Amino acid sequence: MTKYFTEEQSVSTVNARMGVDISPRLREVMSCLVKHLHEFAKEIELTQEEWDFGIDFVTQTGQLCSEERQEFILLSDVLGFSMLIDAINNRRPAGATENTVLGPFHVASAPIREMSANISLDGKGESCLYEGRVLDLYGAPIEGACVDVWSDNIDGFYDVQQPGLQPKWNNRGRFITGSEGFYRFVGIKPVSYPIPDDGPVGKLLDSLGRHPYRPAHMHFLVTAPGHKKIVTHIFVGEDHYINDDAVFGVKQTLVAPFEYVEGETEWRCPFDFVMVAETSAGKDSD
């Protein structure tokens, strides 16, 4: 083996350069990254022009990032990478509620509301009663669980996207379960909306013949002492985009029934959350 760079031994040459006293995990991650990056280039014989294009693409992606926008997370999302990381880090036993991506619109410390409160403050959209229980894997109710919820409004925007146009905390709230583990609130039946598509990621989607839409969903972040948090959505099963979410967030178990009812609300969405104990086996990031 020559001590210098060759196409054939590019991976071992680069990885052999790492020092001896570095973090073992960093060595593992970087070795694997270099291996796959190089294998990618070799497998498709990436041209110099394609490399130029790629450098320009990631540069533009980085330059669009700001306090208000994270184009690299968007890129990770549309390549299914964010969902993959979520899946790897949140493997759960059968019966437990599955995770999906957090998304960029969660706001910590939303108001804690009385059970059955209406979180739709702009009065727009079709009303929907969300209710169910927070349970453990054995069916026992979890008291004191925090059910943090948020959705877009009828125009497809979250309150934080329209600070002057929507009431503060529109379609957001936190609910604390009682002894029987019940939660219950009124929101709207959410609508599908496009992810920001006026940047490099939008151009990429367009080149790939893909649309930027997410199927309608209500976000849930469920936490309880002694249990692994659940970050998930409930999806409207009849949504036009249910089979091709731009960020691959849909899972079979998260497609919920939205029942048309003629009562105080137009719709009803029953859904139970099943939490896994902290002490349970399985990789989790928390």
Add this chain to the structure above:
Amino acid sequence: MTKYFTEEQSVSTVNARMGVDISPRLREVMSCLVKHLHEFAKEIELTQEEWDFGIDFVTQTGQLCSEERQEFILLSDVLGFSMLIDAINNRRPAGATENTVLGPFHVASAPIREMSANISLDGKGESCLYEGRVLDLYGAPIEGACVDVWSDNIDGFYDVQQPGLQPKWNNRGRFITGSEGFYRFVGIKPVSYPIPDDGPVGKLLDSLGRHPYRPAHMHFLVTAPGHKKIVTHIFVGEDHYINDDAVFGVKQTLVAPFEYVEGETEWRCPFDFVMVAETSAGKDSD
């Protein structure tokens, strides 16, 4: 197979989303990229915190890019990715001069100088006579070849890095070969220098136990009608960093003799360039 995202079928789910009427090459490149990205995350079970770190790293890298600095190219360089792309796109028959990276300091349209001219305009450093011939694969001289050369000065900086401090076109020039294919000029024996290491890439190198230095080298860009261009360096073989160039640019055939001579210059570096005809087989980006 479920129609929704699963950890096991993440690659096929993402790649199946591409439209039917897109560029076949784009489909090939993106499919391969998604496959390797996902395999990377699965192989090392990338954690959520490591993903956060990665998003932050590429964001910082993009935000440091400007007209004067390209941190993503630097990242590509230190991961051996730039050299790999160069290698894939410039495979040449035995005997032909090998390529290496162009680097960020080439300036088009440097002055065309008389043969034997001295390009060191600041008078600093140890003088060195560079001479040799530009030949084809069969040993025939190439007349009218343009030998475009550039190096750092004795302080390790290129003229464009020190616009007020160095004379314009210091250590740069172009030379046109005559009927025998000879080139000849006086420069300095170059010195090793660090790549910019005050950004994310510098921090990465530090975490990996790697230094940011490049071994001393003279850049050459050799072009001639009917021949594939050569983008290369000649390296000073005795350099302290010759075995661990931060960007993996060194190749065995590019390590040149620098002979100490007692003549009009202190050093002499003889080197012949061997060009491949445009019509020759082999992938090339030009």
